[in-house]
Amino acid sequence: MMKAIPEPVEALNKQYWRRCAEEKLCFQRCRGCGVWRHIPRAMCARCASMEWEWVQSTGRGKIFSWTVTHAPLHPLFAAEVPYALVLVELEEGVRMISGLRHCKLANLRLELPVEVVFERVAEDLAMPFFQPSV
Numbered sequence: 107m108m109k110a111i112p113e114p115v116e117a118l119n120k121q122y123w124r125r126c127a128e129e130k131l132c133f134q135r136c137r138g139c140g141v142w143r144h145i146p147r148a149m150c151a152r153c154a155s156m157e158w159e160w161v162q163s164t165g166r167g168k169i170f171s172w173t174v175t176h177a178p179l180h181p182l183f184a185a186e187v188p189y190a191l192v193l194v195e196l197e198e199g200v201r202m203i204s205g206l207r208h209c210k211l212a213n214l215r216l217e218l219p220v221e222v223v224f225e226r227v228a229e230d231l232a233m234p235f236f237q238p239s240v
């Protein structure tokens with residue numbers, strides 16, 4: 107039996123971002139126990155299965171937590187402050203950090219229903235953000 111050795115995971119990240127480029131928010135789902143996961147990785151943290159599949163998320167979830175940035179950490183973000191970074195819990199149980207769109211900061215609240223909205227940032231790349239559900 108071979109010892110476990112590191113496997114490059116860049117390919118998994120590429121698979122994730124390629125789906126985002128098609129404006130599809132997808133996560134890995136374990137074929138062993140069915141649990142969804144994010145960020146992309148080779149092994150299930152619950153059952154240690156290496157078998158998984160990409161499945162498209164509904165893109166709907168709720169605000170689990172957030173923080174508001176008032177001091178930009180990089181000059182390129184200076185024009186955007188203050189802005190919120192949100193931790194969204196998707197319907198599938200996956201949590202992901204993202205940016206908030208089309209929502210005043212004063213309207214942010216725990217469990218606010220949100221849905222994914224993609225913004226094209228390059229010809230071959232779109233990034234997922236979240237906005238209040240309509």
Ligand SMILES: [Zn+2]
Nearest residue numbers: 136139150153
């Ligand atoms: Zn599993």
